[in-house]
Amino acid sequence: MTSSRTKFYLDKRRAKWSGVCAGIADYTGINVFWVRIAAVIATITFAFPWTLVAYWIAAKSFDPKPSELYGSEEDQQFWQGVRQSPHRTARDVRSRFREIDRRLADMELYYTSKNTTLSNEIESLR
Incomplete structure (x- = not known):
């Protein structure tokens, strides 16, 4: 198994700020809109500074996704299934x-x- 395709990456191409939510969406196969909504709700309802600190640490810790990680849409869905x-x-x-x-x-x-x-x-x- 290719470990680079099962690794978590920041998705800078679909990023709003740092690509953390887009990376989570790519990793899990969930729509990025719902991941962003969950991040906003978590920030508002739970510990406000801790979610931002976790976001910042994730943005600094993980690498951006390589541009040619997946060959096609089918390839992307397959590797998301492998991760899930x-x-x-x-x-x-x-x-x-x-x-x-x-x-x-x-x-x-x-x-x-x-x-x-x-x-x-x-x-x-x-």
Whole structure:
């Protein structure tokens, strides 16, 4: 597993201030709007200075997200799934490989069984 894709990064591209909320949204797969709303509510209702201190520490501690971290939108969703539930993602990948293996076995069976039509076509080409 590529550790750079499972690491938390600040998302400077979608940042309002430092990219902490956008980074959390990218890491978890939650919409950035809801992460920002939760941050504002946490700041207002809980300990006001501590949430800002935590935000500032996160902004100074983490690296910005590399521009080419994901190849496509599908790649981004896959890695967000890995971060959210590695066991479920591994199960899904195993399931896909089983399906591919089953399809290959079906193709092998078709082409290795006695297929007179295919044999006749091959003979006609000679």
